[in-house]
Amino acid sequence: MGHTPSDTIAVVGAGVMGRSITALALGRGVHVVLVDVSEEVLGNARAxxxxxxxxxxxxxxxxxxxxxxxxxxxxxxSDVADAAVVIEAITEDASLKARVMADISSTVPAGVPLITNTSGIPIAELAKSVQRPAELAGVHFMNPAYLIEMVEVIRGPQTGDDAMAAILSVLERLGKKTVVVRDAPGFVTSRLLHPMINEAARVVAEGTASVEAVDRLMHGCLGHPTGPLRTADLIGLDNLADALRLLAERTGNPTFEPCELLMEKVRRGDLGRKTGRGFYDYGKVLS
Incomplete structure (x- = not known):
């Protein structure tokens, strides 16, 4: 590869978050090995x-x-073996993540920290799949990762001091401000944001206010940067529904189950910005 490990990271998964994290690293002068199972996905990711x-x-x-x-x-x-850190950024599916983490864990040498980019799957759960749980931590990157300065870092119950220090050092190299939290379903940001979006959708479904009115009030009165429903469209309504189901399941709180309006949009394929329509109409499908 021709680069020293200290200036190379590996990103596994070339979807929305994998691309965004890769752009962040490249922009900061860090070399990236980007892995995906599909050559077509990798080609689109490059562009x-x-x-x-x-x-x-x-x-x-x-x-x-x-x-x-x-x-x-x-x-x-196998091409990730020389990286200073490996970031798993595949879809938010616990069993799929577990399989990929097991594969990565058997490839990288001891001492290379593993980061799972997740918005809410407990790190303790994913740690069962890796050979060295002390070297695994979670980082919840916000989208787009190259613009949003802060990340939520999740220290699993088994995460060791060396791995934490190495991961925080990599994040600092990427220009990130970090807040470290303890492991729990949804951590902090998703545990607060996702149910708020769900309630905002319920308010619209009940006819109390329009989508635009909800977002304008949350922005103008409570300082939310874009409003919860516009944020939902950016996250992807399918991703949001999955995250809410996970929260309901892992916390035992049924009020976190995605509401009917959200599920209706997902069934129709109106998933937000990526399909051109969600709570708002964006006019065209984003490639």
């Missing part, structure tokens, strides 16, 4: 990451304008 890099540069997200890192794409997880 979108280049676009995100340009957007990040335009928005001043990479201070000092370092020379961008190089991107290597591969379909083989």
């Amino acid at each position: 979108e990451i280049a676009q995100q890099l340009r957007h990040g540069q335009f928005m001043g997200a990479f201070p000092g304008s370092p020379a961008p890192g190089t991107l290597t794409t591969t379909q083989s997880t």
Whole structure:
């Protein structure tokens, strides 16, 4: 590869979050090995990451304008073995994540920390699949990762001091502000944000206020940056429904179950910005 491990990270999963995390790292001058099972997905990811890099540069997200890192794409997880840290960023599916984490864990040498990018699956649950639970922690990157400065870092019950120090050092290199929290379903941000979005959708379904009115009130009165329903469209309504089901299941609280309006939109395929329509109409499908 030609790079030293300290300036190379591996990202496993070239979906929405994997692309965004990759753009963040490249923009900060860090080299990235991006892994996915699909060559087609990797090809599309390359084009979108280049676009995100340009957007990040335009928005001043990479201070000092370092020379961008190089991107290597591969379909083989064996190519992650030389990275300083491996970030798993596949879809938010606990059993799929567990399988991928087991594969990565058997590939990387001892001492290389593993990060799972999750919005709410308990780290203790995923730690059962890895060979060295002390080297696993969670990082909940917000989308787009190259623009949102803060991340939620989740220390699992078995996460060791060395891994935590290494992970915080990598995040600092990526320009992130960090808040470390303890392990729990939904952690802090999802535990608070996702049920709020669910309630906002219920308010609309009950006819109390329109989508626009809910968001304007939350923005104007309570300082929410975009409003909960516009935020839902950015997250993806299918992802949101999955996260809410996970919260309901893991906490035993049935009020977290996704409401009917949300499920109706998911069934119709109106999943938010990525499909062109969710709570708002965006006019065209985003590629």
